[in-house]
Every structure is written in structure tokens, then in C-alpha cells.
Amino acid sequence: MxxxxxxxxxxxxxxxxxxxxxxxxxxxxxxxxxxxxxxxxxxxxxxxxxxxxxxxxxxxxxxxxxxxxxxxxxxxxxxxxxxxxxxxxxxxxxxxxxxxxxxDRRAVPLLVELARHDDADVRYMVASMLPWVRDDDDADGLAALLRLCRDNEVGVREWATYGLGQLTSADGAMVRDLLWEATTDEDEDVRAEGARGLARRRDHRALPLVAELLQTPEYDVFNQLAAGYLGEASLVPLLLAYAPDEQSAAEALRECDPVRRAARDAFAADLFDALSADRTGVALYGTRCETGLTLAVGDRTWSVEDLLDDTGGDPAEAARRVTADLTA
Structure with a gap:
């Protein structure tokens, strides 16, 4: 060695x-x-x-x-x-x-300190890695990431804005104001990261910006995911321009198309009723920074969308599969 x-x-x-x-x-x-x-x-x-x-x-x-x-x-x-x-x-x-x-969370204090380093390459790497070592309860790490979003080097700003928008669930007026500020950056990549980060927090100021991103010639899965977070019917025609077998586009359509969303929600409700009939601890929930619904029974979880697709939309069959998983 x-x-x-x-x-x-x-x-x-x-x-x-x-x-x-x-x-x-x-x-x-x-x-x-x-x-x-x-x-x-x-x-x-x-x-x-x-x-x-x-x-x-x-x-x-x-x-x-x-x-x-x-x-x-x-x-x-x-x-x-x-x-x-x-x-x-x-x-x-x-x-x-x-x-x-x-x-490792022990790295946060060092990365917070290095976020102010004179060397732009060091700050760039901090912007890239800080989201992977901090958690959303860490105020010092968040403050450092927010500061890097305003760095004078465009590469640092881009990665910090991406990390803030896509790799953390940090939210609140300060976070949203900074992401909104990023949408007016001189660099188009930073502007896009700001728009997608806002959309991920379901801030509808991002709607016209995401619509514009969906019409750019460059394929970017994050643009489609951003549309899904917003769940706006006005984005459906733009999403239909993508290949129907693209998973990210299909997921976004399920959130934006009122008919598809209603079908998913009805399936989820029927599945919940079928499982709740003879057991406790059944829950359905979604999270602000993620698309889709999650079914939970105790400490076990399943994607509602996966169950819907795997069973052809049959809630009784989905309930049987969940029960089989629980008893396996």
C-alpha cells in the first residue's frame, strides 16, 4: 500500500x-x-x-x-x-x-471558517461540500452557505445556491429572499438555481421563471422537478413537450395535471381506508421540498406513486402488497 x-x-x-x-x-x-x-x-x-x-x-x-x-x-x-x-x-x-x-457533522465548524477563506478555490469547495455535512438545524452552517450565495466568484455562488436550493430543506424568509435575489444574478446558471430553489419551496414567484426554463433547449431534470413542486396546470403543455417515458417529466405531470393528481389522491385515500380498517398507525403525508406522497405504517414507508404504478391503480392490491411486506 x-x-x-x-x-x-x-x-x-x-x-x-x-x-x-x-x-x-x-x-x-x-x-x-x-x-x-x-x-x-x-x-x-x-x-x-x-x-x-x-x-x-x-x-x-x-x-x-x-x-x-x-x-x-x-x-x-x-x-x-x-x-x-x-x-x-x-x-x-x-x-x-x-x-x-x-x-461528518464535526466538519461544520471548519467549513464555516473556511467559507471566509481568501482563496476562491477553497470557498468553491466549501460551497460544494457544506450541504453534505450540515443539517437543517445548524444555524452556523446555514449562515455560511447563505454568505457563499453572495460570493464575488460566480462558481462559488452557483454551487452555494444549488446546495441551498436542492440539497437542504432550509426555509424561511431569509432563505427565500436570497433565492429570489439569485434569480436576478448576472450569471444565468445562478439565476436558474435561484428559480429552482424557490420552486422546491413551492414559492409561486418562481412560476414564470420555471416556465421559461422548461422552454430552454438544454435538457435539465431539475427544471422538470421544479415544475412538479409548483403543481401548476399552466405548466402541463410545457411538460408534454418532453418524451413521455422520461420519469422526471411524468412525475411533474402527475403533480401539475389536475386529472392525474386527483387520480393519485383518490388512490391514496382508498389505500389509506383499506389499511386503516384493521390496523392502527397508518399515515399519509407529503413534504414541502419533495414531490409525491408517502404511506407510513409504523416505521415502514412506501411511495404512493410506486404502489399506484406497480398495481395499475388498484388500491386493494396495493393494500395486500403492503400487508405482505409487513408480515414478511
Missing amino acids: EERFAAAVAAARAVATLEEYGRLIEDLRDAAGAGPEALRVGAAATRDADPVVRKTACDLLGAVANQHPALRADAATAVLALEPTEIHPDVLWAMVRALGQTG
Whole structure:
């Protein structure tokens, strides 16, 4: 393992393009298959005096975390051990990337601090990874993400706005005002992320913006999902322009088309009645930032839409399948 890591460090010294860095990451992913041994080598290398070695160690530890969930906490501990003294921007960039792959909440204070770093590449990586390590109850992480949405670098703004809009369920006037502000950004990608983030919170100020996005020539699944969140009949003709077998378009049509939505809701109600007749703890619910309905029985859940599609819309058959799952 030491030889493989040394070869990766040598390759890292020669990296000059994103393509070459991508090949290096693929090699490290392969090396990370060794699990505990890769973790040991990576953790030891974080203490090296050479920043190229430390950066490569963080890349390896991130790959370990990505492949081995049981090792994520140990990988995060090894990366976070660098935090008190590390100042090299390239290493900080790799640290943030690795911590995002661990999903470890202990990384939030460091990422909040680095959200103010002078290096735009470091802030870019923080914008990309902060949503993966914070939760919606973390006020400091949210404040940092909101600040990054107003960064002077367009790439940072785009990723922060995407993360805020699509990877968190944070809501409220402050969040919505910032997403609305993003819809007037000088960059079209930031504007689109602002519109889609607003739509995901079912804010109907986004309706004309989403309608415009659905008519752009570039295919983007997030535009169709945004339409589904809004659930507006006026978007149906725009969604019908997409191929009927595209799942995201079909899901959005089910939310926007009053006839299809009514059929789904009637199926859900009949399914609820069939299951509630002889058991307790049955519930139906939807969430603001997700489309569709969920059926819950105790701590078990099913997608109502999946049950509808799998049974051809027969609530009695769906009830039998749920019962079979519960008794299996």
C-alpha cells in the first residue's frame, strides 16, 4: 500500500490538468479498496511536511470514506487532525473535499471558517461540500452557505445556491429572499438555481421563471422537478413537450395535471381506508421540498406513486402488497 501511495504522490506532482487529476483520483479510489490499510497509510501521510503528500493523503481518505461507510468517522478524524495548523490552500481544498465525502457533522465548524477563506478555490469547495455535512438545524452552517450565495466568484455562488436550493430543506424568509435575489444574478446558471430553489419551496414567484426554463433547449431534470413542486396546470403543455417515458417529466405531470393528481389522491385515500380498517398507525403525508406522497405504517414507508404504478391503480392490491411486506 505504501508503494501505491508513493506512486500516487509522484503522479500528483505532475498533475497539470483536470483530466490528469481525474485519473489520479481514479487510481486513489482503486487503492481505497484496501479499506483499513488505505486508511492507515492516508492518516499517517497527513502528518508529512510536504503539502503534496498531505493533499494526496486527504484525497485517499476521502476515497476510503466514499467506499467504506464503516470507516467514515475514522477518515474524518484523520482529516480533521490537520485543522489546527494547516494553511496551504491546496491541502485545505482537499481537506474540505474529503470531509464532504465523510458527511461528518464535526466538519461544520471548519467549513464555516473556511467559507471566509481568501482563496476562491477553497470557498468553491466549501460551497460544494457544506450541504453534505450540515443539517437543517445548524444555524452556523446555514449562515455560511447563505454568505457563499453572495460570493464575488460566480462558481462559488452557483454551487452555494444549488446546495441551498436542492440539497437542504432550509426555509424561511431569509432563505427565500436570497433565492429570489439569485434569480436576478448576472450569471444565468445562478439565476436558474435561484428559480429552482424557490420552486422546491413551492414559492409561486418562481412560476414564470420555471416556465421559461422548461422552454430552454438544454435538457435539465431539475427544471422538470421544479415544475412538479409548483403543481401548476399552466405548466402541463410545457411538460408534454418532453418524451413521455422520461420519469422526471411524468412525475411533474402527475403533480401539475389536475386529472392525474386527483387520480393519485383518490388512490391514496382508498389505500389509506383499506389499511386503516384493521390496523392502527397508518399515515399519509407529503413534504414541502419533495414531490409525491408517502404511506407510513409504523416505521415502514412506501411511495404512493410506486404502489399506484406497480398495481395499475388498484388500491386493494396495493393494500395486500403492503400487508405482505409487513408480515414478511
